Amino acid sequence: MTTAAQVSGRPAKPPRSRALIAGIVAFVVITAISVSERFGIGLDIVELIGDLWRVQPILEQLVSPNWEFLPKVVDPMLETLQIAIIAAFIGCGIALPISFLASRTTVPNRPTLTITRGILSVVRAIPDFLYALIFVAAVGIGPLPGILALIFFNIGVVAKLLSETIDGVDPGPIEAADAGGSTRTQMVRWSVLPQVLPNYVAFSLYAFELNVRASTVLGFVGAGGIGFLLKVQYGFSLWSNVSVIIISLFVVVFFIEIVSIRLRRRLV
């Protein structure tokens, strides 16, 4: 860094990269606009701190859950699990072949890749809640629209993760299959699939977890499960019942996460 002439003092600082400066400026400008009262959401931290006390009456009820309500939580919670399981199986099943069409490594030709990726980015751009609204409008309220919504949601999540995993597989087995004269399908089956299978199972477990977490959202728009119960109790401001729902969901999510982490560790 230092030339022979520079004998004393610190070496000169390297110049900051232009991209970094542009990034920082963009960050500051977007943030300033976003928090401003006039052009943004109007975030006033001082006022917020002054209003913190408003939550106190609700918190008081939330910390004293009405346990007599617990039996009413069981059935909707089971429905949430059923919705999550069915959607995860079907959604991840559909995502598997799509992933091979969305990866550079395994796609038969360029146009297929472009089209598949285009469709996938639209599928992922639609939030779970919007799918739920649309399917409730199409088939009526109940668990069915919830299942349909989560299927699309899972296709989006799993196909993205898996296709990117396929992009990064070890090319050795693929070359071996090619050298052995295998067809594309055989190559995928024997060279690529074994490499990505553990990841695929891990992503599917993750999709299932997401589905259970999504249940609050689904129920709020009529797509079945625990969220609907939550909506009703919230509508009547029965916070000690809401508290039971939150705690139950907490326990179920926690339990699923533990099982899922164990399973994933075994796989990877």
Add this chain to the structure above:
Amino acid sequence: MAMGTTTGRPEKPSNLKRNLWILGAAALFLWAAISVNVDITDLAALPSGLWAILTAMFPPEWSYLENAVPAMIESLQMAWVGTIIGAVLSLPLGFLGARNVSSPLVSNIMRQILNAIRAFPELILAIAIFIPIAGFGPVAGALAIGIHSAGTLGKLTAEAIEGIDEGPMEAARATGARGLQVQRWGVVPQVLPELVGFWLYRFEINIRAGAVLGVVGAGGIGFLLQQTITFTQWPKAGTTILVVIVATIIVDTISGTVRRRIIEGSEARTVAEVDLVAKAQIDGAGSA
């Protein structure tokens, strides 16, 4: 396999364990499919129902862009501010949660706190905590997004810090740095690129997660989506949905490009990228 076998293929390894797993999974699926309260004949209404909705949405009512675009901007701003709140809070939480820079006791407690925060979805945080405090509107939504994100980002930050090279920390200590100085010069430079990647990724997730908040009055485009679809104003719904899709794809593209640029240079690009996204998703769980 054994010495004695001289001809034929080697024996196949046992598949018993794998088959049991598959059987268990199949049983689970069957239980769910049989016991769920769904009349399968309702499914027959799906194609015609969807088709009716799609055709009713086109052509979209373009004048409704006047409402949809500002609402989408509000959604983006909510997600942006929420992500910043989450990122800022996640730094101290993450440092305290990392075993190698914090003490074992503190890091364990912090991990449990982070898990607990993560378990509350944005929707519940909004209705139970932040709407009462901040009133209806996007501030409540941004705060709900922010707190939930702090849980996920905090966990990812802690894990990123646990993966660092200890050398620079030792070097910083050797020059006389202490406490926060060690963190600033020995830890932050190592994890910052990864963290910025997580933040951007979280921003993408938060745009989607924020959509539902409009339903409970916590701001953003969700309210318009629900109103137009519930009241079957399909041309307006079509416009709103298009705005959501286009805006989300644009943001994803920009964010993806920036993320790639940040990670670029250390390793092969795609592998690092997949790793980051998979890690953020798997460990961070919770786009919903």
